[in-house]
Amino acid sequence: MQRPLIIALDFKDRNEVDEFLSHFREEKLFVKVGMELFYQEGPSIISHIKQLGHDIFLDLKLHDIPNTVKQAMRGLAKLDVDLVNVHAAGGKKMMTAAIEGLIEGTPAGKKRPNCIAVTQLTSTSQEMVQDELLIDKNLDDVVLHYAKLAKESGLDGVVCSTHEVEMLNEKIGDSFITVTPGIRMKDDSAYDQTRIATPDQAHELGSTAIVVGRSITKQQNPYEAYLHVKKSWEGIEG
Template identity: 45%
Template sequence: MEKAVFVALDYANEQEVAQLLPKLGAAQETYLKIGMELFYHSGSTLVKKLSEQGYHIFLDLKLHDIPNTVYHAAKQLAKLNVFCITIHALGGSEMIKAAKDGLIAGTPAGQSVPKLLAVTELTSISDSILQDEQNCQLPMNEQVVSLAQTAQKAGADGVICSPLEVENLRSQIGSDFLYVTPGIRPAQTSNGDQKRVATPKEAKEYGASAIVVGRPITQAANPQMAYQAIKKEFN
């Protein structure tokens, strides 16, 4: 996997996406993250359209259900020719394995099986929320490692984690695993609702495989310039 910078398309509809895409550059060189809001509005039609145009799609729906349901959901998503999909590691090893099996079973001949990335703890979760609301007695770093180990053993290709956790994960899990990090903010920009953040340069130094960036690109005066600057800093 190349050192991709996924642009988070946190938009409500396809029309807003259409206004942004020409400002990002060539489709074959552009990585996009489609999350729940946009998918629930425009569905698989938009995903297929962008994939056929050459965009690399990170479909971020964070599957979390009983294993049988997740298997059939992943089987359907595999038909969309996306680069990767996400599930919640908190769903357990049986669910993670079911997702992987579904991706393999659903991928059409001649296409690559989408990468399966397991979400550890969301970057909006703080240590106090982990302890007081999730009732987890492990420190954040240990909790993330535990979830990542579960995901790896169950067949996931990588994890979604905070950039601050990548170094520790690499040392305990290894380099033959993907570490994709949201919570990326260029220096001197607002953290928004993210609590565990890093700059693109820091994410590179920590060893992130790919990063996800939203508002610093999509809300920039010149999105293409912002995108290229972040890609240059990360690579």
């Protein structure tokens, strides 16, 4: 996997997506389609974006019994997306089933989508882990444990915060994909995220890919904002 800048298409419908993508006619993008957009538009939004030439991270965070996840992944594999994910909290049997479903559902001659596991959301704090999730462990330990389970289950990597990347690269290896959301420019609001970082920090810490939403999508000139974030991510400017 290259080190892409993934843009989160957190829009309510196809019209908003098309309006946004119209700023990038000459640019091949890697975009994230999440629950908000997919549940409104369905699989047709995937084929539409693919026809425009963009790569897709389908971010549905599957978390269910193993057989349900397996059958769901069989269907998602037919959509020609490039990256999908599950919740690591579903356990090894569920994650293994996800890979089995992807393999079975991928059309002949095609490469199966990469599959990564969410360790802990970037909106999760140490206090939330202890007080709400009743996990009596340090947040870093939880992330590392989930990442190891994902690796043992045959997954390609994890979703984590930038602050855990160095630890995961050291303990698991830098060939294990680390996709890091919660990316903000220095002057941007943190919004509902807690474990955040700038693109240049993610670059220095060794993230495989970053996911950027409002720092690009909510700007007056999305293309200029994209180029600014991209330069920072590539280590050209901070």
